[in-house]
Amino acid sequence: MSMPTIIQVAAMAGVSTATVSRVMSHPDRVAEATRRRVLEVVESLGYKPNVAARTLRTLRAAKILVTVPDISNPFFASVIRGAEEAARDAGYAVVVGDTRHDPSIEDQYADMLSSREVDGLIFLGHRLPDNLRPLMAMQGARAPVVNGCEYSPDIGVPSVHIDNAAAGCDAVEHLIGLGHHDIGLVTGPHVSPISRDRLAGAMQAAERHGLRDRLQVRVGDYSAQSSADHVPDLVAQGVTGLFCFSDEMAMGAISAIRQAGLSCPDDISVIGFDDLPLARFFQPGLTTIAQPKGRIGQQAVELLVNILQGGDSPVSQITLPHELVVRSSTRLIG
Amino acid sequence: MSMPTIIQVAAMAGVSTATVSRVMSHPDRVAEATRRRVLEVVESLGYKPNVAARTLRTLRAAKILVTVPDISNPFFASVIRGAEEAARDAGYAVVVGDTRHDPSIEDQYADMLSSREVDGLIFLGHRLPDNLRPLMAMQGARAPVVNGCEYSPDIGVPSVHIDNAAAGCDAVEHLIGLGHHDIGLVTGPHVSPISRDRLAGAMQAAERHGLRDRLQVRVGDYSAQSSADHVPDLVAQGVTGLFCFSDEMAMGAISAIRQAGLSCPDDISVIGFDDLPLARFFQPGLTTIAQPKGRIGQQAVELLVNILQGGDSPVSQITLPHELVVRSSTRLIG
DNA sequence: TCGAGCGATGTAATCCTTTACATCGACTTT
DNA sequence: AAAGTCGATGTAAAGGATTACATCGCTCGA
Secondary structure: OOOOOHHHHHHHHOOOHHHHHHHHHOHHHOOHHHHHHHHHHHHHHOOOOOHHHHHHHHOOOOEEEEEEOOOOOHHHHHHHHHHHHHHHHOOOEEEEEEOOOOHHHHHHHHHHHHOOOOOEEEEOOOOOOHHHHHHHHHHHHHOOEEEEOOOOHHHOOOEEEEOHHHHHHHHHHHHHHOOOOOEEEEEOOOOOHHHHHHHHHHHHHHHHOOOHHHOEEEEOOOOHHHHHOOHHHHHHOOOOEEEEOOHHHHHHHHHHHHHOOOOOOOOOEEEEEEOOHHHHOOOOOOEEEEOOHHHHHHHHHHHHHHHHOOOOOOOOEEEEOOEEEOOOOOOOOO | OOOOOHHHHHHHHOOOHHHHHHHHHOHHHOOHHHHHHHHHHHHHHOOOOOHHHHHHHHOOOOEEEEEEOOOOOHHHHHHHHHHHHHHHHOOOEEEEEEOOOOHHHHHHHHHHHHOOOOOEEEEOOOOOOHHHHHHHHHHHHHOOEEEEOOOOHHHOOOEEEEOHHHHHHHHHHHHHHOOOOOEEEEEOOOOOHHHHHHHHHHHHHHHHOOOHHHOEEEEOOOOHHHHHOOHHHHHHOOOOEEEEOOHHHHHHHHHHHHHOOOOOOOOOEEEEEEOOHHHHOOOOOOEEEEOOHHHHHHHHHHHHHHHHOOOOOOOOEEEEOOEEEOOOOOOOOO
């Protein structure tokens, strides 16, 4: 039937509800004998404290919500893992929400914060949910909201990310260093700040070598299909080095390159972004920019927990190091 | 500061809390003018009902929990997507928990059900969390718990899955049909019922062609690395056709095959399982068994919602169709 | 021997919403 | 004009747990 309540447990153990509550939350404040008796009843009844009631009373849910724009992107999985572990260490559980890039779903998950179902929110997308505006306005940097990956200075939310401009720069420098002059870029959507940053870095690198005008820029959406669609055109433009802003797009591009009767890396070098777990198993092994995915999640949680505990050091922006991983999808031209 | 409560809204709008509550939940039972006045105050204060209090009172959280054993496996992402959409249609939100195959984490998420934080649970792993035993014992098939993918008859939980034995059979038949006699299998862990079923089906197919003794069976854990590790040995055994119980393992195997100086499919044909989004972009395009991932999630939710609404038709086991997708990682021998 | 001090436990207010039931005014019906 | 309806709103009792404060025995010191 219905779950047993603390009242039933108390009655059956011959103590007050206060004592039962103490047994559950502060066992040391209860005499050994009493504790044992209560625990026996708890066991036999299968009693579980009602979290809604507890949350209502304590204003603490012991839970952190992590929202991702696309749960099928393995990149986020690793970030979530890192967050999960750090949260567990700090006494919080993590629940995940998939917003599918849909603002109304983002809002719905954000409501879990406003309504106190969770203590804090880490959002991995690029847009601060509208519903959070009032909260941010009221609490500013003390609001329990942290962004991961997609730093956007104007939203005024603490954030953990890599230096995407520098990373974009590194990728293009790598291609240029291999002798490529006709370089193609498949970016993310324009609204994505990380895509803008990577693009800016890439252009800067090209500029530096006087190759800015020969850069071929195409817009993708981080999915394999979206870059595959651009490949025929890029091939026609004579591109020999291709920088895709995600590993999935790199894989899509390589597949399309072969479809076009060409070879990666013999005809076209391709470099990706993220270093997904599968990147090293792909054929050819993917050259890519590795992000410290786990650490991004971990640090985001630490930032959040610090806010939740009223820590006064408002470290608001954390930049983590990235790394160029060279495998076999890029090689010297010619 | 702290969030506004219904009492403040009521005071400011000059009505009772009951009216405010009605405006939020049953707008039609409130006079037009009053409703507008209240909504204005709600807006200006940024009032959001406290979900803990509401849940406590109504015993309904409007939320479904989906737990996955490994969130980095893209297979589950698609299942979650399907579940999310179906849940939304039924008026429920979905939250996801990553258990990392850890029983204690499974238990912790299961507690969200016992404690009424969520109305129902869909678990995608193979093990019923211990914490749920009492609940299942009490409520039997009316417990709001559904399993996805990993049907295990002994746990007595409604479930949605494909016919894994038949699928395993199809895969091996495909290889045999291409002329392969020395067939290798990389399974999942022994504890996984789906792995056992696929293995049984595969053996049955081999048996049928008198090839049972030549079957080379190795145990993996669904990860790319785990199958890559077995490849040198399998190659030494003269295997020409390899059936991996996941696409990730197929990709790992293909990578290792190349590492060994051989080619897929020229020397060894490889068939995977799941038809991940990336399967068609892999080199070579992966031959694989496609599962209706989205529909699995969707049907699981429908089963669950039916239970939640006290539906009396205890359809407990749903078998969905699978499909062999032939791409270029398998070919005629010789 | 008596009171201070202390550990263990009980009492009861509180967290915020929902909702059955009561109330109230206005309108219809006969 | 009295009685009955009806729609809109208010009143107050849950719902289950936590915790400040009160209480009750005891022990210990003087």
